[in-house]
Each structure stands twice: as structure tokens, then as C-alpha cells.
Amino acid sequence: FPVKAEKFREFPVKAEKFSPLVESKKNSKPKTLGQGHVGVEGRTTISRVEEQKSKHKSDTKGYKYAPRPLPEQPKREGESKISKKRDKWSTFDADQALADLENEDKPADPGWSVKKEPGLATIESVGYEKSKEEVALDHDLASGMQRMKIMLRNRLAGAQQSKEKGNNHVKNKKWQEALECYEDGSSQLGLAKTASPLMSASLQERVKKLNIALMNNTALCHLKLGQFKDSIAAAEEVLQVDSKNYKALCRKGASLTRVGKKEEARKVLQLALKLAPAKATAKKLLDEI
Structure with missing residues (x-):
């Protein structure tokens, strides 16, 4: 589409019409920019900051940074109590605890006491601390x-x-x-x-x-x-424990009579009669001798 130059010549532009506008631009001072706009000085400041950042990156290249340690988590109150109890139990000496309980409220110097019972007397230490x-x-x-x-x-x-x-x-x-x-x-x-x-x-x-x-x-x-010797042996076993047992004396006397030991039987039966004169068994056996 060729454009013919002659057509534009119909609208001649006079330079003098625009000359005041150009002169005003030359003489005008730079306007203050609004917020959010960066002028020449701002762009210079930004370029300096980025230059420092790039320099810092180049200076720190090759260094490795350790991860920042996490803050220590506080233990829960219940867990700490349980762990303390577990530690105490692991070091608990049951034998020593029993010994301490046994020795509680005992004096420093032990004494002695005598305990009497029928047929038995014992002497024991009082206040003795046991290991x-x-x-x-x-x-x-x-x-x-x-x-x-x-x-x-x-x-x-x-x-x-x-x-x-x-x-x-x-x-x-x-x-x-x-x-x-x-x-x-x-x-x-x-x-x-x-x-x-x-x-x-x-x-x-x-x-x-x-x-x-x-x-x-x-x-x-x-x-x-009719087992007279065995009867005598059983009766004598009783008399070893109770020498004045009436039944044992009578049965021993009766068995001695059966084996022909009448004099010995008489002595045994007389002792029985003396111990219990009201009882008839010993007297009857004496009459049979």
C-alpha cells in the first residue's frame, strides 16, 4: 500500500505551535512522585541493596549452616513423678526396709527380760537392733x-x-x-x-x-x-510322762500279774490304790494276786 507523500502535505505542521510546550518541559522541575512509584534515586538504592545481597551470597558460598536446635520440650508433671517412683523402686532394698521397721523405736542399749511359762523359761534381749x-x-x-x-x-x-x-x-x-x-x-x-x-x-x-x-x-x-509284754511297754510309756497315771498303773499291774511278776504287780497296784482310794479297779486287781 504505497502512501503518497503529497497527501500529507495538505496538513502542514507549524513548529512554532509546539515550541512553547517544549520550552516549558525544559524549564520545568521534576515532579514529586506519588507513593508506590520509584524514581531514579530509588532505583539506584534498590540496585545497591541487590548488589550487597549478591556479594553476601558470594562471600558465604561454600559454608554449611547447622540446623537450629529445637527448644527442649518440658516433661509432663505425671511422667516425671512416675519416672521418680520407678527409680526409687529399682533401688529399693526390701530387706533393709524390714530391718528398719523391726528396729523402729528401739533403744540404743539393749536389755534383757525373762519370760516364764509352765515348764519353760526363756531369756530374751530387749531392744536389740537386728541386721x-x-x-x-x-x-x-x-x-x-x-x-x-x-x-x-x-x-x-x-x-x-x-x-x-x-x-x-x-x-x-x-x-x-x-x-x-x-x-x-x-x-x-x-x-x-x-x-x-x-x-x-x-x-x-x-x-x-x-x-x-x-x-x-x-x-x-x-x-x-493277751499281749502282756506289749501292754506293759505301752503303760510304761505313759508313766514316763505321768508317773501317777491311775489307768497306766492298773494296766501295768494286771499285765505283770499275767506274766507271773506278782510282787512287782502288787507294788504298782498299791501305788494306784494310794493315789485313788475311792476307785475300785486297783483294789480288785490286788485281791486277785
């Missing part, structure tokens, strides 16, 4: 004593039942069956007799009475069965 080894030993002994008491109780109950069964057989004059029951009861009391030093006075007395009853009835069964 943890002694306390542990006492604990073991106490546990052993508890087990022994249970066993003795069971043995005593079994011996008592055997005695009652034997008595029922005696009523029916079943001497052999009765003898077996009495001997079974005596065997159950064997441990109780050996452990008597460890028993209380009341328990010792109970064992003693039951043993006397069993052996007296054993002597009677042997006498009825």
Missing part, C-alpha cells in the same frame, strides 16, 4: 513355723479322729481294730512330739493328753488280746 540378714532369717523362720503349725494342726486332727474310731471299736469289743486305730493315731503324733520345743505351752499340753489317752488305750487292747 537385715537377721530380719530375713526371722522372716524365713516365721514362714517355716507357720507351715509347721498347719501341719501339726492336721496331724492332731487326724490323731483325734483315730482315737474316736478306736473308742467305737472298744465299745463293740473289737480289740484288734481298736488297736490299729490307736497305733495310727500315735504315729501321727510322732512329729508333734519331736517338735514340742517349738510349740506353745497350751499346744504341748494338748499333745501330751492325747498321747497319754492313745497309749493307755493301746495298753488295754494288748491286755485284752
Whole structure:
């Protein structure tokens, strides 16, 4: 599309019309820029800042920065208490704690005391402080004593039942069956007799009475069965414990008479009559000699 120059010539532009405008621009001062616009000086400041940043990057190139440590998290109150209790429990000395409890309120200087019971007297230290080894030993002994008491109780109950069964057989004059029951009861009391030093006075007395009853009835069964030597032996066992037992003296005297030892039998029966003159058994046996 060729443009013909001659057409533009129809609108000639006169330079003098624009000359005042150009002159005013030359003479005018730079206007103050509004907020948000950056002039020549602002652009210069920005370029300096970026230049410093790039220089800083080049200076710090090659350095590695360690990660910033995280602030220590505070422990919860419950967790700290549990950990403290766990630490205390791991270092807890149970034996020493028992020893401290045992020695609580004891004086510095121990004394002595005498304890009296029927047929038994003991001297013990008062206020003696025990070591943890002694306390542990006492604990073991106490546990052993508890087990022994249970066993003795069971043995005593079994011996008592055997005695009652034997008595029922005696009523029916079943001497052999009765003898077996009495001997079974005596065997159950064997441990109780050996452990008597460890028993209380009341328990010792109970064992003693039951043993006397069993052996007296054993002597009677042997006498009825014609086993006179065994009857004498059973009666003498009773007399070793109770030298004035009336039944044992009578049964021993009767058995001595059967084996021909009449003089010895007379002495035994006279002692029985002296102990219980109102009873007729000893007098009747003396009349038979």
C-alpha cells in the first residue's frame, strides 16, 4: 500500500505551535512522585541493596549452616513423678526396709527380760537392733513355723479322729481294730512330739493328753488280746510322762500279774490304790494276786 507523500502535505505542521510546550518541559522541575512509584534515586538504592545481597551470597558460598536446635520440650508433671517412683523402686532394698521397721523405736542399749511359762523359761534381749540378714532369717523362720503349725494342726486332727474310731471299736469289743486305730493315731503324733520345743505351752499340753489317752488305750487292747509284754511297754510309756497315771498303773499291774511278776504287780497296784482310794479297779486287781 504505497502512501503518497503529497497527501500529507495538505496538513502542514507549524513548529512554532509546539515550541512553547517544549520550552516549558525544559524549564520545568521534576515532579514529586506519588507513593508506590520509584524514581531514579530509588532505583539506584534498590540496585545497591541487590548488589550487597549478591556479594553476601558470594562471600558465604561454600559454608554449611547447622540446623537450629529445637527448644527442649518440658516433661509432663505425671511422667516425671512416675519416672521418680520407678527409680526409687529399682533401688529399693526390701530387706533393709524390714530391718528398719523391726528396729523402729528401739533403744540404743539393749536389755534383757525373762519370760516364764509352765515348764519353760526363756531369756530374751530387749531392744536389740537386728541386721537385715537377721530380719530375713526371722522372716524365713516365721514362714517355716507357720507351715509347721498347719501341719501339726492336721496331724492332731487326724490323731483325734483315730482315737474316736478306736473308742467305737472298744465299745463293740473289737480289740484288734481298736488297736490299729490307736497305733495310727500315735504315729501321727510322732512329729508333734519331736517338735514340742517349738510349740506353745497350751499346744504341748494338748499333745501330751492325747498321747497319754492313745497309749493307755493301746495298753488295754494288748491286755485284752493277751499281749502282756506289749501292754506293759505301752503303760510304761505313759508313766514316763505321768508317773501317777491311775489307768497306766492298773494296766501295768494286771499285765505283770499275767506274766507271773506278782510282787512287782502288787507294788504298782498299791501305788494306784494310794493315789485313788475311792476307785475300785486297783483294789480288785490286788485281791486277785
